[in-house]
Amino acid sequence: MKKCEITLTVNGEQLTTMVAANQTLLEVLRENLGMTETKYGCGTGECGACTVLLDGTKPILSCLTLAAAMDGRHITTAAGLARDGQLHPVQQAFVDESGIQCGFCTPGMVMKTVGILARTPNPSDEEIRHGLEGNICRCTGYAKIVSSVKRAAELMADQSAAE
Amino acid sequence: MTAYSTIGKSIPKIDVKEKVTGRALYAADLKMPGMLYGKIVRCLDHAHARVLKLDLSVAAKMPGVVKVLGPDDIKAHSYNTGVLDLMVPEPVGKMLGDIEDQTVFTKHVKHQGDAICGIIAHSEEAAERAAEKVIVEYEPLPVYLTAEESMQPDAVQFTSLKPGNRAFQLPGEMFPNNAYGWGNVDEAMAAADFVVEDTFYVPKQKQCQMEPHAYIALFDDGGRLQCWTSTQMPKCVHIKLARMFDLPMSRVTVTQTVIGGGFGARLGMIGEPLACAMAMAVPGRPVKVLYTREEDWIASESRHPGKYWMKIGFSKDGAPVAVDALFRSYKGGYYTQGSGVAFTTGSWLGGMYKWGSCRYHGETYYTNHAPCGAYRGYGNPQTNFVMEQLVERACSKLGVDPVEWRKKWHKGVGDDGWCPGVTYPSCALDECLDRGAAAIGWTEKRAKYANQTGVKRRGVGVSVMNHTSGAFPMLLEHTTCTARLNEDATAEIMLACSDMGQGAHTALQQIAAEALGFRFEDIHIKAGDSDSNGFDIGAHASRTIYVGGAAVKSACEDARKELFARAAQYLECTVEQLTMRDKIIYLEGASNRSISAQEICARGVYNFVDAASGQRTGIPGQIQGYSSFLPTSNSPPFAACFAEVEIDTETGELTLIELVNAHDVGKAIHPASVEGNLEGGAQQGMGFALTEEIYYDKNGLCLNNSFTDYKMLGPSDMPKLTTILVENPDPLGPFGAKSAGEAGIVAPIGAVANAVFHALGIQIIEAPITAEKILEAIKKNGGV
Numbered sequence: 001m002k003k004c005e006i007t008l009t010v011n012g013e014q015l016t017t018m019v020a021a022n023q024t025l026l027e028v029l030r031e032n033l034g035m036t037e038t039k040y041g042c043g044t045g046e047c048g049a050c051t052v053l054l055d056g057t058k059p060i061l062s063c064l065t066l067a068a069a070m071d072g073r074h075i076t077t078a079a080g081l082a083r084d085g086q087l088h089p090v091q092q093a094f095v096d097e098s099g100i101q102c103g104f105c106t107p108g109m110v111m112k113t114v115g116i117l118a119r120t121p122n123p124s125d126e127e128i129r130h131g132l133e134g135n136i137c138r139c140t141g142y143a144k145i146v147s148s149v150k151r152a153a154e155l156m157a158d159q160s161a162a163e
Numbered sequence: 164m165t166a167y168s169t170i171g172k173s174i175p176k177i178d179v180k181e182k183v184t185g186r187a188l189y190a191a192d193l194k195m196p197g198m199l200y201g202k203i204v205r206c207l208d209h210a211h212a213r214v215l216k217l218d219l220s221v222a223a224k225m226p227g228v229v230k231v232l233g234p235d236d237i238k239a240h241s242y243n244t245g246v247l248d249l250m251v252p253e254p255v256g257k258m259l260g261d262i263e264d265q266t267v268f269t270k271h272v273k274h275q276g277d278a279i280c281g282i283i284a285h286s287e288e289a290a291e292r293a294a295e296k297v298i299v300e301y302e303p304l305p306v307y308l309t310a311e312e313s314m315q316p317d318a319v320q321f322t323s324l325k326p327g328n329r330a331f332q333l334p335g336e337m338f339p340n341n342a343y344g345w346g347n348v349d350e351a352m353a354a355a356d357f358v359v360e361d362t363f364y365v366p367k368q369k370q371c372q373m374e375p376h377a378y379i380a381l382f383d384d385g386g387r388l389q390c391w392t393s394t395q396m397p398k399c400v401h402i403k404l405a406r407m408f409d410l411p412m413s414r415v416t417v418t419q420t421v422i423g424g425g426f427g428a429r430l431g432m433i434g435e436p437l438a439c440a441m442a443m444a445v446p447g448r449p450v451k452v453l454y455t456r457e458e459d460w461i462a463s464e465s466r467h468p469g470k471y472w473m474k475i476g477f478s479k480d481g482a483p484v485a486v487d488a489l490f491r492s493y494k495g496g497y498y499t500q501g502s503g504v505a506f507t508t509g510s511w512l513g514g515m516y517k518w519g520s521c522r523y524h525g526e527t528y529y530t531n532h533a534p535c536g537a538y539r540g541y542g543n544p545q546t547n548f549v550m551e552q553l554v555e556r557a558c559s560k561l562g563v564d565p566v567e568w569r570k571k572w573h574k575g576v577g578d579d580g581w582c583p584g585v586t587y588p589s590c591a592l593d594e595c596l597d598r599g600a601a602a603i604g605w606t607e608k609r610a611k612y613a614n615q616t617g618v619k620r621r622g623v624g625v626s627v628m629n630h631t632s633g634a635f636p637m638l639l640e641h642t643t644c645t646a647r648l649n650e651d652a653t654a655e656i657m658l659a660c661s662d663m664g665q666g667a668h669t670a671l672q673q674i675a676a677e678a679l680g681f682r683f684e685d686i687h688i689k690a691g692d693s694d695s696n697g698f699d700i701g702a703h704a705s706r707t708i709y710v711g712g713a714a715v716k717s718a719c720e721d722a723r724k725e726l727f728a729r730a731a732q733y734l735e736c737t738v739e740q741l742t743m744r745d746k747i748i749y750l751e752g753a754s755n756r757s758i759s760a761q762e763i764c765a766r767g768v769y770n771f772v773d774a775a776s777g778q779r780t781g782i783p784g785q786i787q788g789y790s791s792f793l794p795t796s797n798s799p800p801f802a803a804c805f806a807e808v809e810i811d812t813e814t815g816e817l818t819l820i821e822l823v824n825a826h827d828v829g830k831a832i833h834p835a836s837v838e839g840n841l842e843g844g845a846q847q848g849m850g851f852a853l854t855e856e857i858y859y860d861k862n863g864l865c866l867n868n869s870f871t872d873y874k875m876l877g878p879s880d881m882p883k884l885t886t887i888l889v890e891n892p893d894p895l896g897p898f899g900a901k902s903a904g905e906a907g908i909v910a911p912i913g914a915v916a917n918a919v920f921h922a923l924g925i926q927i928i929e930a931p932i933t934a935e936k937i938l939e940a941i942k943k944n945g946g947v
Binding site for chain 1: 173175176178179180181182183184185186187188189191192194370371372373374375421422423424425426453455456663664665666835836838839840842843844845846847869870871875877878879881884886
């Protein structure tokens with residue numbers, strides 16, 4: 001398989017790696033770069049566990065994204081949202097609202113939430129539920145995930161007000 | 164109410180920070196020096212076939228391949244991925260007929276996805292490419308997708324040990340006429356004023372835990388077999404691997420990684436035998452085996468589907484004078500939990516209502532589906548779908564309110580529970596029914612929806628359930644726990660109980676803090692290491708808090724007893740005179756006489772001989788509490804669920820409007836976790852009732868092995884969900900707790916089905932109740 005060198009900025013850090021033309025972003029993050037915080041749930045774009053952020057706010061499915069196409073782009077993973085041990089408001093909201101059980105869907109849910117709130121800072125219940133479609137959770141029945149997203153909206157608003 | 168320091172508080176769970184950053188390590192996240200990759204070659208094109216020829220020569224020469232393994236290369240005993248063989252005494256196991264009918268690789272394919280051979284290579288990709296070069300020739304065999312087909316006399320036999328392909332029926336030696344229950348059902352049924360009866364179908368539902376199965380195994384240079392796995396039963400896997408590979412348990416280590424959901428999918432073994440067999444072939448090299456989602460689907464276990472016949476006789480006053488039932492399930496290709504589900508399905512039936520007489524037959528036949536094993540509820544969902552619909556039909560005939568009927572006839576304190584002879588110690592089901600009915604507006608809505616016309620019809624339904632808190636007395640119940648006090652008066656609590664995401668370790672930490680009288684943050688739970696953890700049967704039967712929690716409580720009380728005994732010696736008093744606040748032990752009534760727990764612990768560890776006096780500087784020895792806990796009780800939880808649905812009678816489309824789930828949990832140790840379990844259970848229960856089933860074509864090939872084609876309720880499909888925790892502390896559970904793990908799935912099933920009945924006046928007896936089935940039923944009924 002043809003290989004090429006790409007440069008990704010992952011969580012603010014510029015990284016250069018050789019990738020095969022058929023390698024997905026998920027595979028490159030997990031295998032080449034050792035960033036296992038992004039999860040493989042299905043490999044076919046159906047569960048959302050592999051969601052990462054493109055250019056800070058756009059959730060994409062890393063299992064359906066070819067790594068080579070991401071050359072020069074900025075990627076954020078769940079681990080990169082937290083800074084110096086301080087959780088991002090969205091992450092803090094999932095902690096506060098018990099929106100986490102087995103945790104396998106959580107990184108993807110967090111990424112998706114950042115995306116929802118970037119588009120809709122003050123979403124209705126319906127907008128939250130609609131926005132979360134594509135990310136599957138089998139533990140929570142979504143109840144505490146929806147309240148986590150609501151709480152995240154509040155925390156983000158508080159943060160903007162403080163800035 | 165007792166005032167607790169941590170019990171009953173929804174403090175942040177101990178693992179949430181690492182989970183919310185994604186840094187929690189699941190098995191697939193691990194990488195080891197020198198690691199190889201194992202790929203299992205599965206039969207994808209047949210559900211029943213014999214392997215005529217297996218040619219691995221081309222695959223073996225592919226770049227990056229280290230070793231190829233066929234069935235004849237494996238030196239291991241056959242096995243059973245289930246664990247019932249460990250849970251009953253050997254003579255009972257023999258009577259039940261539990262068998263070991265699985266091998267690492269097979270020459271007789273019994274379901275699509277059966278494992279044929281394995282490739283070990285330097286990379287996942289190299290292993291996959293080599294797998295494509297394996298040449299297999301098959302002789303297709305007739306495919307049996309129902310018990311009725313596989314039981315035919317001329318059917319191909321799945322194993323010589325189970326003639327007629329009947330994997331299990333209740334054994335006649337234990338149960339006359341292969342049934343259990345009580346009273347004379349035939350006489351009572353004949354004398355009944357009326358009966359309700361039907362044959363239902365219950366679906367093959369998939370657990371769909373989000374983390375696909377993944378393993379690393381290593382046969383190290385010291386001759387020890389190590390396995391990293393997200394099993395929910397590490398100690399059962401420990402002994403099963405040891406037996407399988409003829410190793411003493413001291414030469415097998417099972418390390419449990421973070422579990423990405425289980426719901427029964429990780430009950431017993433799954434891919435551990437395959438990963439370990441590959442590792443044994445390449446000593447010194449760790450081998451990683453990752454299941455794709457598709458593999459997880461077609462090769463791992465699911466719920467038992469099948470036909471479920473039930474007949475209930477009533478007297479005019481509504482008394483349920485007799486119940487008679489037969490659950491005949493489709494086992495799939497291997498035995499696994501054959502005796503378990505066929506058995507317990509009837510337990511939940513017998514334990515629910517005050518049946519005048521009861522007779523239950525449970526049996527299961529091999530079929531060419533992926534094997535059925537454990538799935539949340541373990542037979543209870545099936546019973547709920549059937550029993551609660553028939554009860555509803557009877558209430559309709561009697562003209563009585565379904566809530567009132569249930570209040571009158573459900574079993575309660577002092578009645579026999581799921582095992583005859585073992586009575587319920589507590590029951591708050593009436594309160595669940597009252598509070599649930601009030602929350603959904605039962606009386607008003609039942610009246611309002613009684614005489615609807617128009618295209619869209621609404622209905623409200625109710626269902627109740629009982630479950631279990633551990634498997635006592637039917638199956639082995641045992642958890643050991645060590646509570647070791649550090650020299651700074653913090654504690655390590657060591658036990659093998661699993662946290663599958665339900666928050667069990669947090670709740671166990673709360674129990675430890677409470678029992679020791681220490682702060683929550685003083686406690687560390689050390690689990691998931693078969694070398695340092697003692698025996699625990701594993702996470703099943705909703706036992707972790709009821710039994711595991713009791714083991715933690717007992718070990719911590721043991722440690723606290725020693726702490727107080729030493730304090731009494733230091734303070735020259737009796738232990739009865741002592742109290743502890745903020746980890747300082749005081750002599751009551753003499754505030755100037757005290758000693759800190761920290762000083763007692765430190766002086767036990769850093770214990771010197773004083774040079775001048777020749778005396779020890781304090782009481783020597785590190786304090787360690789221990790419990791090898793075997794419960795003598797079972798305190799089942801109860802629940803009442805209410806559902807409201809709206810049905811479009813032209814399209815059959817069903818919309819879930821609201822679900823109220825009221826649970827008798829005893830005492831919620833960590834309320835947010837209990838709610839979370841029940842809410843997740845509700846999603847799965849509504850899925851069972853409405854959307855979830857694995858479908859196969861006539862050749863036994865799976866038609867929906869993906870999240871797109873297997874429909875689970877998504878965030879927008881979920882109704883308004885209200886969870887009510889009814890707290891009525893149980894007299895026997897640790898701090899009053901009963902179980903809440905599995906229970907959430909059960910009652911929503913009957914509630915949704917009964918809401919459909921209320922909306923349409925028609926019962927749909929085949930789950931899942933899809934739009935197609937609704938339309939067909941309306942048509943058959945000549946409209947609504």
